[in-house]
Amino acid sequence: xxxxxxxLALAVIALLAIAGCMQHVDSRPMAPSAASPxxxxxxxxxxxxxxxxxxxxxxxxxxxxxxxxxxxxxxxAGGPGELxxxxxxxxxxxxxxxxxxxxxxxxxYWGTAGLAATLAALGIAGVLVFLFMPKLVWRLWxxxxxxxxxxxx
Amino acid sequence: MGEVKExxxxxxxxxDEEVRAVALxxxxxxxxxxxxxxxxxxxxxxxxxxxxxxGPNMKIGDYPKTVLVNETFRVYFYVENHEGKAMxxxxxxxxxxxxxxxxxxxxxxxxxxxxxxxxxxxxxNTTIPADLSIPAPVVNGKxxxxxxxxxxxxTWYNGRWNHLQINATLPEPVG
Numbered sequence: 001x002x003x004x005x006x007x008l009a010l011a012v013i014a015l016l017a018i019a020g021c022m023q024h025v026d027s028r029p030m031a032p033s034a035a036s037p038x039x040x041x042x043x044x045x046x047x048x049x050x051x052x053x054x055x056x057x058x059x060x061x062x063x064x065x066x067x068x069x070x071x072x073x074x075x076x077a078g079g080p081g082e083l084x085x086x087x088x089x090x091x092x093x094x095x096x097x098x099x100x101x102x103x104x105x106x107x108x109y110w111g112t113a114g115l116a117a118t119l120a121a122l123g124i125a126g127v128l129v130f131l132f133m134p135k136l137v138w139r140l141w142x143x144x145x146x147x148x149x150x151x152x153x
Numbered sequence: 154m155g156e157v158k159e160x161x162x163x164x165x166x167x168x169d170e171e172v173r174a175v176a177l178x179x180x181x182x183x184x185x186x187x188x189x190x191x192x193x194x195x196x197x198x199x200x201x202x203x204x205x206x207x208g209p210n211m212k213i214g215d216y217p218k219t220v221l222v223n224e225t226f227r228v229y230f231y232v233e234n235h236e237g238k239a240m241x242x243x244x245x246x247x248x249x250x251x252x253x254x255x256x257x258x259x260x261x262x263x264x265x266x267x268x269x270x271x272x273x274x275x276x277x278n279t280t281i282p283a284d285l286s287i288p289a290p291v292v293n294g295k296x297x298x299x300x301x302x303x304x305x306x307x308t309w310y311n312g313r314w315n316h317l318q319i320n321a322t323l324p325e326p327v328g
Contacts, residue, residue, distance in 0.1 A: 118191060
């Protein structure tokens with residue numbers, strides 16, 4: 001065989017292999033097409049595990065968990081329309097997880113910062129009270145007794 | 154006059170110390186309360202899950218006592234999550250009798266005939282409609298509802314169960 005033709009054939013095979021891999025990668029996200037109730041339940045379970053991990057990282061998963069429960073109800077209803085809707089809900093929840101994790105991490109950071117700021121403010125307030133409170137108390141006391149007259153006999 | 158002034162001045166540092174002590178005590182108590190609230194806010198002290206079974210009218214106590222074999226009857230399962238995190242529940246329905254053993258650690262050693270699922274965030278609850286039927290005649294039977302949990306650690310029985318006493322009879326032959 002001509003070496004050029006052999007190289008060309010190899011290149012075509014390599015391209016086909018790469019295209020095949022890309023197609024495999026593309027097919028991984030869950031398609032919203034109708035699937036069997038069993039496969040949808042399996043998808044719900046795997047998305048729930050992702051949600052569980054996200055919650056452990058501080059994400060607020062209340063809405064997402066309720067959506068998954070709604071997807072379970074749709075799967076139980078079992079009609080083709082419901083199954084398609086359930087697949088769509090599952091996909092929405094799955095795609096929302098990275099955002100929830102980011103929000104959770106941010107909320108956790110600001111929560112820690114808020115706690116640290118509160119502790120610092122309390123410490124500073126303690127020092128200020130220790131230094132200035134007695135003077136303030138006596139000043140107020142003296143002002144309240146300003147009108148008094150003391151006579152000694 | 155000079156003696157009185159000296160006496161008052163002598164008392165003043167002692168009173169100042171008392172005021173300082175009281176003010177500091179108030180600050181410490183208020184600070185401790187605020188910090189403890191900030192730390193424990195939103196935490197679940199005693200996690201638990203609740204399972205309840207309701208009759209066809211969504212009430213406790215109106216359960217069917219006797220049904221025909223393969224007759225479908227409706228009950229409702231009430232599930233509530235107070236575990237402090239989102240939970241994925243599976244309710245496994247098994248059919249046994251008075252001799253069936255089940256407790257908080259051991260589920261009934263029977264096949265699952267129906268399964269119902271719920272995913273709940275912390276603090277949420279749901280009521281699941283369930284259409285059940287009994288495939289064979291049974292006297293003093295039990296419909297056992299076990300609560301199982303799915304998580305990243307696997308699937309396990311979490312020790313909650315309900316049971317309904319029920320009899321299933323064959324339909325009367327026609328004629």
